[in-house]
Amino acid sequence: MEFTEHKPIYLQISDKVCDRIVNGEWNADDRIPSVREYGTELGVNPNTIMRTYEHLQNKDIIQNKRGVGYFVSTNAKEKIIAMQREQFLNEDLPELKRKILQLGIDPCKLFDCK
Amino acid sequence: MEFTEHKPIYLQISDKVCDRIVNGEWNADDRIPSVREYGTELGVNPNTIMRTYEHLQNKDIIQNKRGVGYFVSTNAKEKIIAMQREQFLNEDLPELKRKILQLGIDPCKLFDCK
Amino acid sequence: MEFTEHKPIYLQISDKVCDRIVNGEWNADDRIPSVREYGTELGVNPNTIMRTYEHLQNKDIIQNKRGVGYFVSTNAKEKIIAMQREQFLNEDLPELKRKILQLGIDPCKLFDCK
Amino acid sequence: MEFTEHKPIYLQISDKVCDRIVNGEWNADDRIPSVREYGTELGVNPNTIMRTYEHLQNKDIIQNKRGVGYFVSTNAKEKIIAMQREQFLNEDLPELKRKILQLGIDPCKLFDCK
DNA sequence: GTGGTCTAGACCACC
DNA sequence: GTGGTCTAGACCACA
Numbered sequence: 001m002e003f004t005e006h007k008p009i010y011l012q013i014s015d016k017v018c019d020r021i022v023n024g025e026w027n028a029d030d031r032i033p034s035v036r037e038y039g040t041e042l043g044v045n046p047n048t049i050m051r052t053y054e055h056l057q058n059k060d061i062i063q064n065k066r067g068v069g070y071f072v073s074t075n076a077k078e079k080i081i082a083m084q085r086e087q088f089l090n091e092d093l094p095e096l097k098r099k100i101l102q103l104g105i106d107p108c109k110l111f112d113c114k
Numbered sequence: 115m116e117f118t119e120h121k122p123i124y125l126q127i128s129d130k131v132c133d134r135i136v137n138g139e140w141n142a143d144d145r146i147p148s149v150r151e152y153g154t155e156l157g158v159n160p161n162t163i164m165r166t167y168e169h170l171q172n173k174d175i176i177q178n179k180r181g182v183g184y185f186v187s188t189n190a191k192e193k194i195i196a197m198q199r200e201q202f203l204n205e206d207l208p209e210l211k212r213k214i215l216q217l218g219i220d221p222c223k224l225f226d227c228k
Numbered sequence: 229m230e231f232t233e234h235k236p237i238y239l240q241i242s243d244k245v246c247d248r249i250v251n252g253e254w255n256a257d258d259r260i261p262s263v264r265e266y267g268t269e270l271g272v273n274p275n276t277i278m279r280t281y282e283h284l285q286n287k288d289i290i291q292n293k294r295g296v297g298y299f300v301s302t303n304a305k306e307k308i309i310a311m312q313r314e315q316f317l318n319e320d321l322p323e324l325k326r327k328i329l330q331l332g333i334d335p336c337k338l339f340d341c342k
Numbered sequence: 343m344e345f346t347e348h349k350p351i352y353l354q355i356s357d358k359v360c361d362r363i364v365n366g367e368w369n370a371d372d373r374i375p376s377v378r379e380y381g382t383e384l385g386v387n388p389n390t391i392m393r394t395y396e397h398l399q400n401k402d403i404i405q406n407k408r409g410v411g412y413f414v415s416t417n418a419k420e421k422i423i424a425m426q427r428e429q430f431l432n433e434d435l436p437e438l439k440r441k442i443l444q445l446g447i448d449p450c451k452l453f454d455c456k
Numbered sequence: 457g458t459g460g461t462c463t464a465g466a467c468c469a470c471c
Numbered sequence: 472g473t474g475g476t477c478t479a480g481a482c483c484a485c486a
Binding site for chain 4: 472473474475484
């Protein structure tokens with residue numbers, strides 16, 4: 001796997017995991033790869049995966065069963081989409097509107113609206 | 115001044131300066147605040163402002179007269195707008211479209227298009 | 229069965245077993261469930277139950293008859309109560325008093341004393 | 343500094359920090375030691391301190407000023423006490439009552455209530 | 457086998 | 472100087 005500069009690897013992996021949950025590759029209650037497994041798969045240190053999993057656990061997207069592994073939470077998919085939507089509407093969109101206005105671009109043309 | 119979490123402060127200040135130039139608050143050949151002045155005004159380390167100014171100088175948006183201060187370049191406004199426009203169309207827009215699609219939002223409603 | 233976050237599962241099960249002995253559900257010389265049986269009942273790996281039983285055997289609370297199963301020791305109930313009492317007075321109580329003091333709670337009200 | 347077995351060092355340090363805030367040694371808006379400083383002071387790896395600070399930041403007890411250091415949050419003291427109180431009443435107390443009942447101890451005598 | 461913690465040491469961006 | 476990320480490698484408790 002290739003990683004972007006300037007964004008922590010563990011967050012990029014986190015995004016990747018979320019994508020897989022959203023697109024249905026990993027479903028609620030599925031077990032996801034162990035930290036070691038996933039680490040070698042992605043060519044990354046297990047500690048880095050650990051960090052990803054901690055991060056996702058804090059957001060209630062995955063859960064740990066002790067001694068067994070990490071599992072996708074119930075409603076993880078809905079949670080992710082809700083979070084992304086909220087972030088988009090509250091943070092990205094205002095910035096976007098400001099920029100479009102400043103650049104004098106007609107937003108309606110950007111998306112083929114009439 | 116309040117700063118965003120995940121973007122370097124010196125870049126956020128850079129944006130702010132560009133805004134002021136674009137909206138006509140600061141015009142071509144105007145002297146802009148000294149590093150120290152601006153630093154205390156924003157409650158930020160002067161080194162951070164220094165970095166901002168270096169960054170803007172590299173983009174030919176401001177210029178340094180030694181012992182005097184920094185000045186807005188001629189055509190700075192046009193340069194900024196052109197750069198922003200290019201960046202918006204080539205980088206931000208595709209990402210934006212992808213996200214809107216994924217979230218199932220109707221882009222036309224975002225901007226009050228019919 | 230639900231388990232607490234920061235306490236090993238095998239110890240939580242151990243507590244549960246002790247409770248059953250103390251409240252008379254399981255009496256001296258009774259046979260307790262097999263490792264496998266109890267494991268599936270609690271939705272837990274048999275190894276975990278094994279560990280619980282070893283732990284209890286070390287404290288002479290249960291005994292193993294090879295090929296037959298585990299049995300509640302004679303005087304198990306008294307032993308448990310004595311142990312708990314000692315632990316409570318020597319370890320838990322001082323810690324408890326410290327905490328109550330720090331939080332500024334009136335201990336008398338906690339237990340409906342006058 | 344000496345550390346207890348069976349409880350992660352980074353949490354023990356976290357407790358220590360909270361203690362210092364509660365007893366007024368460190369006040370709101372104070373800068374706390376840098377990860378390196380505190381690490382060497384406690385004879386612990388800086389990463390471990392980092393972990394402590396992340397943990398406390400997640401609980402809004404400390405905050406980071408980028409490039410400067412970590413600072414005690416406003417109301418950190420009140421927050422800590424509220425958290426401890428809540429944990430005591432909701433988790434520790436029920437367990438305590440159960441144990442006292444089971445052991446047949448008179449709770450009123452424990453605290454010199456009448 | 458699993459996760460969790462810790463160390464030592466490195467490199468980086470940022471202030 | 473500050474924090475933040477990452478690696479490699481170790482050790483441990485737990486299931």
